[in-house]
Each structure stands twice: as C-alpha cells, then as structure tokens.
Amino acid sequence: MYMDHQTEINYIKKILDGDTNLFSYFLNSYSHSVFTLIVRVVQSKEDAEELTQDTFLKAFRKLDTYRGDCSFSTWLFRIGYNTAISAVRKKKIVFPAIDEYVIDTVADEDVDRLLAGNDSEELLIHMEKAIEKLNPDEKALITLYYLENNPVQELAQVFGITPDNVKVKLHRTRKKLYVMIRELTKADA
Amino acid sequence: MSSDKIIGDALKQQWPDELPAGFNSRLMEQINKDVAVRKRRQTVLSYLLVGGVSLLLVGLAGFLLKDGILLTFLKSVKSMFAVQVSSSALGFSIYIAVIVLFLLFMDGYFRSLREKRLKQDAE
Numbered sequence: 655m656y657m658d659h660q661t662e663i664n665y666i667k668k669i670l671d672g673d674t675n676l677f678s679y680f681l682n683s684y685s686h687s688v689f690t691l692i693v694r695v696v697q698s699k700e701d702a703e704e705l706t707q708d709t710f711l712k713a714f715r716k717l718d719t720y721r722g723d724c725s726f727s728t729w730l731f732r733i734g735y736n737t738a739i740s741a742v743r744k745k746k747i748v749f750p751a752i753d754e755y756v757i758d759t760v761a762d763e764d765v766d767r768l769l770a771g772n773d774s775e776e777l778l779i780h781m782e783k784a785i786e787k788l789n790p791d792e793k794a795l796i797t798l799y800y801l802e803n804n805p806v807q808e809l810a811q812v813f814g815i816t817p818d819n820v821k822v823k824l825h826r827t828r829k830k831l832y833v834m835i836r837e838l839t840k841a842d843a
Numbered sequence: 844m845s846s847d848k849i850i851g852d853a854l855k856q857q858w859p860d861e862l863p864a865g866f867n868s869r870l871m872e873q874i875n876k877d878v879a880v881r882k883r884r885q886t887v888l889s890y891l892l893v894g895g896v897s898l899l900l901v902g903l904a905g906f907l908l909k910d911g912i913l914l915t916f917l918k919s920v921k922s923m924f925a926v927q928v929s930s931s932a933l934g935f936s937i938y939i940a941v942i943v944l945f946l947l948f949m950d951g952y953f954r955s956l957r958e959k960r961l962k963q964d965a966e
Contacts, residue, residue: 674878681867686860693858703862707870714874769847781853800851828847 662726670718677714684727685710687802688734694797695738695790705741709734724811731804731812735794742790749789757829765832776842777835784834792827799824896945904938 662680669676688709693702712733720729768777785793791813798804798812806824810817907913917934 674875675871677874678867678871681870685862685867685870689862690858690860693860694854697858699858702858703866706862706866707873710870711874711877714877769849777849778853778856781849782857785850785853785857796850797854800847801854828850831850 659722659725663722666717666720666722666726680713680726680730681710684730687727688730690801691731691734691794691797692738694785694793694801695735696741697786701741702738705737706734709737712737725808728804728808728811731798731808732814735812738794739790750787752830752833756833757826760829760832765828768832768835769828780835780838781831783838784831787834788827788830792823792830795820795823796827893949896949897942900938900942900945908934 665676665679685706689702689706692705692709693699696702696705709730713730716733720726785796788796795809795813798809799806804812806817806820809820813820815823904913907916913934917937920933
C-alpha cells in the first residue's frame with residue numbers, strides 16, 4: 655500500500671525538482687488518514703475537509719523542510735495535528751475537566767475489565783459520548799493509536815513528547831474514559 | 844492497552860471517514876495553481892529587480908551629468924590618455940560598460956544561487 659521510506663524520499667526530491675504531479679501519490683496515500691485524525695479533533699466534517707486541504711497545502715509548500723528523519727506520514731500527521739489544534743483553540747471551546755484525584759484513584763484492573771470484556775451496544779454509545787468530551791489532544795492521541803494503529807514511537811514524534819509520556823497520556827486517557835462512562839452509566843440508572 | 848477494541852469501535856462509529864469524491868483531484872488542481880502563482884511571482888520579482896536596478900543606474904547617470912561630475916571625470920580621462928574622443932561617445936561607452944558588467948555580475952550571482960540550491964536538493 656505505502657511505499658518504503660527511501661522511495662518516498664526519492665519522490666519528494668523529484669517533486670522539489672519540479673515534477674509536481676507526483677504529489678498526488680502522497681494525497682492518495684494519506685488524505686484519508688489525515689482526515690480521520692482531523693475530523694475527530696475538530697468534530698466537524700466541513701471544517702475537517704477544509705483543514706485537511708490546508709494540511710496538504712502546507713505540506714507541499716514546506717516540502718523542502720522535510721529532512722527525512724521520520725516517516726513522511728509522521729511528518730504529515732504532525733502538520734495535520736497542529737493545524738487542527740490551532741483551529742480548535744481559535745474557537746475557544748471549553749472541555750469538561752475531571753478531578754485528577756478521581757482519575758488517580760481508579761484501579762487499572764477496573765479499566766481493563768470494562769474495556770476488554772464488554773462490547774455491549776450501551777457501552778459503545780457511552781464510549782462515543784465520553785470520547786466527545788475528551789480534550790483535542792487526547793482525541794488525537796487515541797485516534798492515531800487505536801484507529802490508525804501508529805506505534806508509540808511515532809506518536810512521540812507527532813506530539814513532540816517522549817515515548818514514555820505518550821504511554822502515560824494513553825494510560826490517563828483510558829482512566830478518564832472509564833470515569834466518564836461510569837458517570838454516564840450512573841446517570842442512566 | 845492496544846487491545847481496547849471498544850475504543851477503536853467507538854472512534855470508527857463517531858465520524859464518517861470518507862472524503863468527498865474528487866477531493867484529491869481538486870486539491871491537486873489547487874496545488875498546481877499554487878505552483879503557477881509562485882512561478883509567476885518569481886518572474887515578476889526578477890523583472891522588478893532588473894527594472895529597479897536599471898532605473899537606479901539611469902538616475903545615477905542623470906545625477907552625475909547634472910552636477911558635471913561625469914563631465915569632469917571624462918575630461919580627466921581624456922587628458923590622461925590624450926586622445927581626442929568625443930566626450931559624449933566616451934561617456935556613453937563607459938555607461939554601457941558599467942551596465943554590462945553589472946548585469947554579468949548579477950547573472951553570475953543568480954547562477955551560483957541556483958547551483959547551490961540544486962546541490963542541496965540532490966543531497
């Protein structure tokens with residue numbers, strides 16, 4: 655499906671030498687994944703389409719700054735993530751905060767039990783609602799990890815943090831989702 | 844952690860992943876337009892640069908002629924070589940020579956810039 659890293663670098667060189675049409679390869683390969691990330695961060699299909707377009711235009715204009723030290727998709731996701739986060743910040747949306755103490759008191763076993771064993775329709779609906787309430791950083795993180803199956807190492811490059819920090823953030827996000835689902839279940843009862 | 848299937852399922856259901864038909868081709872068109880605009884801008888800028896420098900040289904020549912500096916210079920050149928040359932013809936020749944030298948210098952400068960860029964790209 656995707657070309658190897660060296661072939662992509664060769665493509666980029668050719669594009670920089672003037673063979674602009676080769677950029678369509680990157681569009682066809684990654685536009686879907688970039689849109690998947692952005693739509694979940696900004697929570698609007700129309701905005702996401704526009705921001706996906708902005709992401710690729712930015713990538714094209716800054717193609718000469720791509721140094722090849724990470725995969726092209728990682729570089730593209732970083733641009734897409736920054737573009738989406740800037741758009742969300744401009745809207746000044748306030749996301750519900752959960753007391754850190756509450757998150758800290760949640761046992762890992764409880765979270766594992768809820769997420770691993772249960773795939774009821776009710777839980778799925780609650781999970782969707784809980785994900786909506788996450789802040790944009792957390793949405794981006796779980797989208798790239800659970801939906802795009804990106805390894806922790808690549809996520810660290812996208813978000814500009816260490817792999818250990820990525821693991822910590824994923825761990826806390828799971829707990830946060832658990833707390834929110836617990837509250838939603840209580841409210842239903 | 845990666846086996847949290849329910850999170851992946853919920854994310855999948857939340858939003859459609861499909862981009863509108865023709866999205867990629869429209870974007871490619873826009874990128875091609877962007878390239879064309881950039882090329883045009885570069886051409887206009889280089890014309891403006893050459894035009895500006897030419898105007899500057901004409902202005903400088905006018906200034907020198909107006910204050911008689913050029914004429915004094917030409918007279919001294921004439922006396923140095925003791926050759927009977929029409930001062931206007933000599934002035935014109937020097938003026939042309941200066942422009943030619945300047946344009947040759949600019950040409951060399953832009954060529955070396957281009958070569959450097961090509962080398963960087965190749966690396």
